[in-house]
Amino acid sequence: MIDDILDFSKIEAGKLEIDSAPLQLVELIDNLCSTLRPLASARGVILEQEIATDIPHWVSSDAMRLRQILFNLIGNAIKFSGGRSECPGRVAVCARLAAGDPLRVLISVADNGIGIAPEHLGQLFRPFSQAESSTTRRFGGSGLGLAICQRLVDLLGGEISVASTPDSGTVFTLMLPLAIASAPAPSGDNRLTAAQPLSRPDALANRRILVAEDDEVNRKVIQQQLALLGYRFALASHGAEALAMWRQGDYDLILSDLHMPEMDGYQLAASIRQAEAGQQRIPILALTANALRGEATRALEAGMDEYLTKPIRLAALQAALARWLPPEAALVDSAALTALVGEDHEMIREILGDYLDALRSLAPTLHEAFEHNDIDAIDALAHRLKSSSRAVGALRLGELCAALEQAIKNGDSAALARGIAEFAPLHTATAARIEQLLKEGHLA
Template identity: 35%
Template sequence: MGNLNRLAVVFIACISHFLLVQFGSQFLIPFGYASVIWPATGVALGLYLLKGWPVLVGVLLSFIVCLHSDTLISGLPPEVVYLLALISTIQLFISRQLVLQFSQVPIRISIPFEIIKFLFITGPVATLLSSVAIYCVLSLYLPLPQETLLYISVTKWVGDFLSVVLLTPIFLFLYPNIFVKKARKASAAIMTSLLSFSIICFVYFVSSNNFNRDKKQQFMSGTVSFVEQINSTQATIKLYLKALEAYFQASEQVTKEEFSAFTSIIQNTSIKVRAIGWIPLVKNEARAQFEASMQRLYSEGAYIQQLTATGIQSAPEQPYYLPIYYTYPLQENKSVIGLDVSTHPVASKSIKHAIAHQSFAVTDIFTLVQQQDKTDGVVVYYPIFKKSEVPSLASLIGFVEVVLELELLLDPMYTTERKSVFTYQISFGEGNVFSHPNYESGHFISHEVQFTLFDKQGTIQFSSSDSFASHLINWVDFIIVLIGCILGVICVMFVFFIVSFNTSLEKKVKASTHELIEKNNELELANEAKNLFLANVSHEYRTPLNAIIGFTELATKETSDLPTLDYLAKINDASNILLSTVNDVLDFSKMQAGQLDLDLKVFKPSDVTASVIGMLSHLASEKSITIQYQHDANYKSWVEGDELRFKQILINLLNNALKFTPKGSIHLDCKCVEINDNATELTIKVRDTGIGIKEEDQQRLFNAFAQAQSSTTRNYGGTGLGLSIVKQLCILMGGGISVTSQENVGSEFTVVLKLKGVTAEQVALQENSVESDAGQQGHHFQGMRVLVVEDNKINQIVVQKHLRNLGLDCDFANDGQQALEYLKAQQPDLILMDLQMPVMDGFTASAHIKNDEALKHISIVILSASVGKEEKQQAARLGIEDFIHKPYQQSDLVRVLNKYAS
């Protein structure tokens, strides 16, 4: 570290420490010297552990400046100030040495014991040593009770301890150092430390403020009665003077004996006054007569006197005099008889004020003539004027006075109970201050009260006594801070544990995630392979089924032999069952992959239902089962939905009913309700008299590959996918399916579907389309040329037979490449294109055709066993709209040919 860097560290350490000391000083305990909120120590130690000895220099300089500016400590000898600064600085050095000696650095924060040991060494141990040293120094130089000194030292220890434990680690997390191993996500621990320190400081601040406020309130309450007694005494003195006023106004001549007797009556013995006197106004022409009267009452040496700098002398001649004529008690105050107060250097001002305001007036504090060893006397004057005359000097009769010695007056009020709470100082007017001998300004708690002392505004300053100061010691707050500190450390350690645990957990999660991703990729590949396998199997099943169903349909039309027709019907039934199984497996695979979409068309539910019943009626006849079908009028309305999937739902439900009903009947009850213009709700109930389903088996009935009992497959056959597919189709159509069943009684399946409403225009268009198709069923499509691109020879024969029955001939191409060669020489009106073929597949060939300006006008219809979502999307990109799905019937060809016949 270069010299400039060291100087910079010294400067930064000094400034930061000085500012933090000023901050902590705002929260000093009532005795001063220490505070629990003292972040300076923790920050200084953190900087020292990071930057080394230059920090100690900066901290020492800051301590010296701060201690010299502290009004409490600045009164101590300079060597004591330097010693205190040195002790606090050495504390940082000791902390560092203890860590290096007793801890293994760098400290591993993931191990709780190492963290606790580090915090214990830097916190309680090192700070305790410095607190003990400061206690010893203060006890030698400060005249405070041992309990107070102990409280100050413990406060310093707790403040340093809290600061070091919660603030020092923050610096070790911020920058690389030899003491703490770098932690991941240390910001969480830093924020926890700062939050803990802030919460503890806030709780302590609130608690100590409440405690100090309560103590101050208690202190102020202890002064209230004292102030009230002073005001009460003042009111009593005013009553003395008012009573004397009435007495002198009521009598033209009051003798000395009468004055003494009346005064002794009105005087309250609990109020200690020095004297009560009568001061008549004596004009110069009546002086001799007045002095003669005085000599008769007192002695031959009595005369009107004047107080001068050299002592009491005979008053010089003047227009009028205000001599003290009567005083009670006489013996103690005889020396003031004849003293002219109108010329007194202190009393004369109050005399003039009393005459001018016709009210009470109190003098400044001065030395009484009768009490020369004390300077705490005041006199209260009250003027008496002639009745029925305007108050003025001309109508003035004289003054009554009360002489007060403040110590004598206030001591009875300052009881033992009050001495345990406060000392006091009274000030009024300018420069009039009376302090109790034990009064110490600003002694921990102070309080002042404004009051009126006769004609002057006064203030009573209260300061806490040594006895009351002992009640300011608040050990409860230390317990709160220590508990908070322990909780804060636990929180920080918990955060470290969580961070360490999270780091380890993140590694495990990352490894597990990577493994899961690999497994998921494998599963996705397996799922793709499964789907591809199912698609290929479906294609391979559909291709021969196309030949079987096609030849069956052709043979049915070409023979009239009844046994043969019966055989053909059975072949057709078996083929349809096999096709249904293949469809179920492929549909289930599509549902799992989320690839099953609805193909919306306008249709009549009643027509589809009648078609399904007709398709399955021969199966019902074989088992002597009757299918009873009823529906409401609305069921014949047009709706928009997927006709094929609706038909699939009905086939599955009726097939199930036929399969599990050995005898009896099947009831099909259908209703259609128009919810609004855009929605129609279909409700279809299929009730049978079959074997029924146990209640516990009904819960899993709609799960894939599930049947009521394990023996069901053996007895009745089936894949267990039918009802699962029905449920998914119902959900796709915005509805659902439910079942109620009783074993050996029968079952009832209820399907609810929400389909789109149909407008009048859509109905008219659909009816026209149906009529057009019906009108063209017998049309022979003369002159229309068709190219069939198909690699399977048997399927070529099937399609050729169907086309010939419709009056059409066709040409064949065995693959896409042969089709392109054919198109070079001829251009048909329609191409029926298979997809999976050798040499060139159907989509590649179609792409070539659509990209050829001379050929792109030729219509292409997909004729394939593979017509899924992806195939439809790819066809749409090529502009191909129509599909014939193998296996197909002649009516499917008619539908497409009608579209392109023109």
């Protein structure tokens, strides 16, 4: 629900951008149906797909937003079709080319569910609305999904329509313009794989994920999911191999099964935490099919950061990875001070100089306070640096100081230690960047 509200807010504010790039539409629909089929099966729903053979292999559109639209429509169809004793639920996803020119594709999602009364069809795409008040109580939801879908379709230059008969089913139809595209150039790195991403390529290009998974089917699933999300990754078949690869490679996150031969996920996490010895901590996420009582607690105690269960939906995996691998912010936003004090370059130069002096004096004081376990001093220094860093546009340092404050508030000594360890290199890099801006005169 929070993700829906954030997406809707971005759309309404005009801040959501469409990123058109080559994508394999047939594979996108096929993979999405494969991802949702276990959910459909669990609800007693048959999920079918029918894709016309004349759809071009490569087309240009925004894969992430297209998947978001279809994920919502197919998910809704499954939700409103399941649980009916009189007949089995059935959802059909069909794609075909529309007649005429320019090139357009028609994608329909049909179900045999509860249907929608004619008088309620007009409010389906309104934010925070559902067909009836009882719908939220029975099925949940934010009432934003279809409103977001319609706005995304508008941004893609398409149309969305709905037809429904109460107690018989509903059909949503997308009509989207497409342009035939060429396949992207293949990567020359066979070990680390990069496929056409669903997220912004620039934000993920340098992020590398190490996957530890022994089951061949699960390996193929997670490999496809990470490729669709645009992450580069390497695969290990058990914990011992993953540990060796982590020691040799430069990875940003580890995604590990818990139950593997030779070395399981618990031992892998514990070994890595011991080897890190207070250095920068790599996020380790557990991904397991055994959602047993106490297992999540055991995984966290072993040093893992989050516990995920298989099969995991693509959107849920994307959200989890985004939590631990957020897009890197710029070290310094050179326009931040201009927005605050105008284009007085002398004033900006003076403020940046004062900030540099404060940064150089406060950094050693912060480390000294940590060595003496002076929590109050750390809190005061982090708060002061957070405010001044944000004011001058030192974004990443400001966020780190905010994280230090939060760690103190939560009484999380491990998070505090990690933040202090990250502070020194980030403070050095930030100071160097500001010195460069002052030298080059790029102050606006």
